[in-house]
Amino acid sequence: xxxxxxxxxxxxxxxxxxxxxxxxVHIDRILLHDLSxxxxxxxxxxxxxxxxxxxxxxxxxxxxxxxxxxRTAETFAKGAGGVHALRRGAATxxxxxxxxxxxxxxxxxxxxxxxxxxxxxxxxxxxxSHTCTNGGLGALAFGVGSxxxxxxxxxxxxxxxxxxxxxxxxxxxxxxxxxxxxxxxAAIGRLGTGAAAGFAVEWAGSAVRALPVEARLTLCNLTIExxxxxxxxxxxxxxxxxxxxxxxxxxxxxxxxxxxxWRTLRSDDDAVFDADHVIxxxxxxxQVTWGTSPEHVIAVDAPIPDPDAAPDPARRKAWADxxxxxxxxxxxxxxxxxxxWVFIGSCTNSRLSDLRDAAAMVRGRRVAEGVTAWVVPGSVxxxxxxxxxxxxxxxxxxxxxxxxxxxxxCVAANGEAxxxxxxxxxxxxxxFVGRQGKGARxxxxxxxxxxxxxxxxRIVDIRPMFRGGEF
Amino acid sequence: xxxxxxxxGPAAPLLRPNIDTDVIIRVERLVGTTKAEMGAHAFExxxxxxxxxxxxxxxxxxxxxxxAPILLAGPNFGCGSSREGxxxxxxxxxxxxxxAPSFSDIFANNALQNGLLxxxxxxxxxxxxxxxVEASPGNARVTxxxxxxxxxxxxxxxxRFVIDPARREALLAGLDDIGLTLRQGEAIGxxxxxxxxxxxxxxxxxx
Ligand code: SF4
Numbered sequence: 001x002x003x004x005x006x007x008x009x010x011x012x013x014x015x016x017x018x019x020x021x022x023x024x025v026h027i028d029r030i031l032l033h034d035l036s037x038x039x040x041x042x043x044x045x046x047x048x049x050x051x052x053x054x055x056x057x058x059x060x061x062x063x064x065x066x067x068x069x070x071r072t073a074e075t076f077a078k079g080a081g082g083v084h085a086l087r088r089g090a091a092t093x094x095x096x097x098x099x100x101x102x103x104x105x106x107x108x109x110x111x112x113x114x115x116x117x118x119x120x121x122x123x124x125x126x127x128x129s130h131t132c133t134n135g136g137l138g139a140l141a142f143g144v145g146s147x148x149x150x151x152x153x154x155x156x157x158x159x160x161x162x163x164x165x166x167x168x169x170x171x172x173x174x175x176x177x178x179x180x181x182x183x184x185x186a187a188i189g190r191l192g193t194g195a196a197a198g199f200a201v202e203w204a205g206s207a208v209r210a211l212p213v214e215a216r217l218t219l220c221n222l223t224i225e226x227x228x229x230x231x232x233x234x235x236x237x238x239x240x241x242x243x244x245x246x247x248x249x250x251x252x253x254x255x256x257x258x259x260x261x262w263r264t265l266r267s268d269d270d271a272v273f274d275a276d277h278v279i280x281x282x283x284x285x286x287q288v289t290w291g292t293s294p295e296h297v298i299a300v301d302a303p304i305p306d307p308d309a310a311p312d313p314a315r316r317k318a319w320a321d322x323x324x325x326x327x328x329x330x331x332x333x334x335x336x337x338x339x340x341w342v343f344i345g346s347c348t349n350s351r352l353s354d355l356r357d358a359a360a361m362v363r364g365r366r367v368a369e370g371v372t373a374w375v376v377p378g379s380v381x382x383x384x385x386x387x388x389x390x391x392x393x394x395x396x397x398x399x400x401x402x403x404x405x406x407x408x409x410c411v412a413a414n415g416e417a418x419x420x421x422x423x424x425x426x427x428x429x430x431x432f433v434g435r436q437g438k439g440a441r442x443x444x445x446x447x448x449x450x451x452x453x454x455x456x457x458r459i460v461d462i463r464p465m466f467r468g469g470e471f
Numbered sequence: 472x473x474x475x476x477x478x479x480g481p482a483a484p485l486l487r488p489n490i491d492t493d494v495i496i497r498v499e500r501l502v503g504t505t506k507a508e509m510g511a512h513a514f515e516x517x518x519x520x521x522x523x524x525x526x527x528x529x530x531x532x533x534x535x536x537x538x539a540p541i542l543l544a545g546p547n548f549g550c551g552s553s554r555e556g557x558x559x560x561x562x563x564x565x566x567x568x569x570x571a572p573s574f575s576d577i578f579a580n581n582a583l584q585n586g587l588l589x590x591x592x593x594x595x596x597x598x599x600x601x602x603x604v605e606a607s608p609g610n611a612r613v614t615x616x617x618x619x620x621x622x623x624x625x626x627x628x629x630x631r632f633v634i635d636p637a638r639r640e641a642l643l644a645g646l647d648d649i650g651l652t653l654r655q656g657e658a659i660g661x662x663x664x665x666x667x668x669x670x671x672x673x674x675x676x677x678x
Contacts, residue, residue, distance in 0.1 A: 015662045016655060019637050024655060026662060028673050049649065053663075055675045122673060147555060147584055147648075155652045157659060250672035258672040 002268035005234050006165045006200045009140040009265070013123050018159040025160055027056075027152045028122040029139075032095070033108045034061035034082035035413070036127025040149035041089025049154035051093045056156065058117050059090045060098040062107045064414045067376050067403040073100060076415040098380075104247075106379020106405045109133035109347035113217060114381050116246030120235035120262040125152055129224045130347050130429065136217035137243065138235030138265055140200075143224065163230060164274040166196055167267070169205030172281040177463045179357070180215035181349060181427070181446040183207070184222040185287040187279060189297040196228035199275060202267060203233050207281035213242040214353040221348045222429050225294040234266040288334050288459060289431045289444040291322030296431070298334065300449070300461045306330035325433055326441050327423070334443070334459050341424035342373040342454035343436070344400075346410035349427035349447045350378030355386050358427075358451035359394045361462065367399035368457025374401045376408045398455065412437045425453040473586040474645030475617050478567045482541035482613035483530050484601035490544055491551030492578065496560040498552075509556055510563020531564075535609050543601050544571040546594065549578025558585045568615045570597055570622065583638055584647045590615060590622060590632050600624055617642060 010025070018024040032041065037059055044051060051057070064079025065071065073083035083100070090097035098104035104115055109130055112118040120138035125131060127149045134141035144152070152158055168191075170183055184203075188195075201223050203216070211219065216233045223231025233239075240259050243249050250258045285299035296319070298305070307323065307330065310316035323330060328337070344350070344358050355377065367373045375395050377383035383405055386392055392402045408416050410428040412435065418424045420439025427450050431442040443459065452462045452471055460471040500512045517529045525532050531539070542561070548571040549557060558581045561569070568588040579589045592600075603625050604611045611625040617639060622630045641651050652659075667674050 016658050018652075020635065024652065024658075026659070026666070047649075119672070121670075145555075147581070151649050151652065154649050155659065156663070157652055159648060159652065248675065254672040258670075261670065 002270040004165045004267045004271045022159045022161050024157050029124040030057040031108050031126035032059040034086050035063045038082040038085035039146050043150045044153050051153050053156045054094045057095045060105050063407050065406045067406045067408045107347045110378030116249030121265050132223045132231045133221040135220035135232030142229040163200040166199035166275040167202045167273040168277045170207035170279050170281045171205045174281045176466045178284050179446040180219040182287040184219050185297045186284045188226050188294050193295045194227045196226040199228045200230035201228045214351045235262050292433050303331050337459045339425050339453050340422040341418050342450050343409040343426040345376030346428035348429045352385050354447040355391050358447040359391045361448050361451035362398045363394050365455040367454050373454040376403045379405050409436050425450045472645045472647045475588050475642040477616045478540050479614040481539040482543050483536035483539040484543045486545045488545035489547045492554050492557035495557040501556045506559040509560040513560035513564040540567040542569045546572040548574050550575040555581045558582050562587050
């Protein structure tokens with residue numbers, strides 16, 4: 001019987017049936033951060049459980065920590081309790097913590113792959129819905145709630161139902177200026193935010209195969225915005241080359257054995273999926289969201305949708321509400337809309353390749369008058385690597401803030417926020433009402449599109465740049 | 472987890488449909504409140520007036536229901552947000568069982584993790600129970616017997632309910648999902664021993 005990659009990963013980790021249609025599944029990596037991770041460690045302590053496999057857990061503070069230069073856990077006072085609880089729990093149980101100011105600290109979904117903690121074929125959980133990011137390496141990774149996190153810490157397992165298998169293929173070649181971020185936003189726009197509920201999504205096709213590994217992490221990051229907890233790309237030679245030599249990656253004979261195993265981690269050619277979609281890569285232009293859901297997305301040169309043309313009354317109302325919140329009128333292009341803020345960061349787009357893409361738009365230019373622009377590198381490693389090649393200078397000289405690693409304006413849980421009414425082009429993953437701050441208006445876009453918006457002072461199409469033109 | 476065998480006491484009738492978790496515990500109470508403290512905030516939007524004083528009309532403020540361990544409710548109890556705080560608040564307020572025609576899946580699952588029993592009975596049966604309770608102020612007692620899977624009305628009438636056998640066993644023994652899984656420790660250990668040999672790179676030598 002031909003099998004999907006999901007079938008293979010599931011049976012590899014299934015310990016026993018758990019009743020009620022559930023399986024008892026082994027969890028290979030548990031990642032903890034200062035909100036849910038701290039809460040789960042507290043719960044473990046309150047209930048008096050042991051943590052039998054602390055070497056399989058890793059922790060870092062990222063959510064409720066300030067990103068201002070020189071920050072400590074106390075800089076954002078309300079977040080300090082979570083950081084302290086994380087430190088306490090990690091120390092008590094012997095869990096490796098990458099603390100503020102230390103090498104390795106960063107947004108949990110950036111530091112995990114970067115340090116070789118996440119590897120192909122591993123089951124990975126974190127108390128955070130964007131854990132699916134790690135699927136970019138071919139891991140079975142998903143977000144969990146606080147009870148499940150506690151369960152996994154105490155037992156190294158979860159009881160769960162196997163999801164159904166969906167495949168989304170991008171075939172052909174992405175045009176210049178189109179990134180993984182645009183591809184996944186376009187998929188969400190076409191299929192809808194609920195399309196993959198109950199599924200695990202395998203991102204595939206020739207255009208995905210051609211994506212660099214960091215772009216695959218971006219692609220998988222937004223899987224949750226299509227409704228699926230799990231998204232992955234089958235690992236390949238590019239994946240192995242990217243992982244080789246990372247701190248926690250296997251070495252020597254263990255490496256060879258691992259790679260031999262990882263090469264088996266692909267869907268069989270004739271495997272059948274419960275749902276299968278194909279998208280022509282060549283049709284995807286740079287995307288920008290116009291509304292308050294990731295499915296409210298259009299090509300940068302397309303007109304803003306008209307609620308009167310919505311397919312049903314529920315969406316008519318949702319679109320009208322979104323436009324009112326965003327302060328936009330229908331039927332006009334998004335391009336040209338003035339912006340007040342630009343945020344380059346988050347687990348979606350804060351890796352070195354993202355910062356390079358953004359810097360390429362900024363080099364030799366200035367942030368437009370009246371625009372506040374931030375770059376928040378995803379991790380200490382990313383920050384140092386970017387500084388080593390002078391990207392920080394490019395951003396600083398242009399008038400960007402160059403900050404310390406953390407979630408920052410992606411979720412505004414750390415005292416940093418976009419002011420009410422301000423319009424922000426953001427490389428993050430959620431444009432929900434109030435996500436970047438009470439009353440803040442978010443437009444999701446790729447790093448290059450966000451950087452271009454910062455220097456132009458308005459939403460712009462970056463494609464003329466590649467033909468020697470200007471924004 | 473506190474085992475659930477039999478609970479007897481006043482049953483407070485709150486027969487509205489769709490009682491959501493926002494009403495059970497306000498979102499602000501989820502931050503900086505310990506689980507133990509949440510009981511004091513259960514149903515505060517109904518329990519208290521805008522000025523903070525107690526609303527004497529609310530059923531849980533009636534003298535005979537203040538310490539009721541059983542709640543009689545309408546269909547779709549616990550809908551809305553998945554917050555486990557709703558269960559912690561009810562448990563903290565002394566509620567051990569909620570009898571309703573239906574429950575939100577997430578709420579029911581959260582309840583079972585915390586020794587709070589969701590009992591499903593037909594709407595008409597619950598309405599009759601509520602009538603009996605209200606007609607005999609002060610001393611009407613309802614019993615929820617998980618062992619026999621029976622609810623006994625003040626009149627002595629018995630109503631059978633059903634529950635997943637594994638769930639029932641776990642509640643009787645005071646085991647939440649973690650407790651249930653820890654019972655499979657041997658299978659987990661055997662799986663891990665095999666996996667260490669098959670995928671040694673998954674297992675770091677030290678933290
Ligand atoms: S960057 Fe944003 S989406 Fe990613 S983990 Fe942090 S808060 Fe969540």
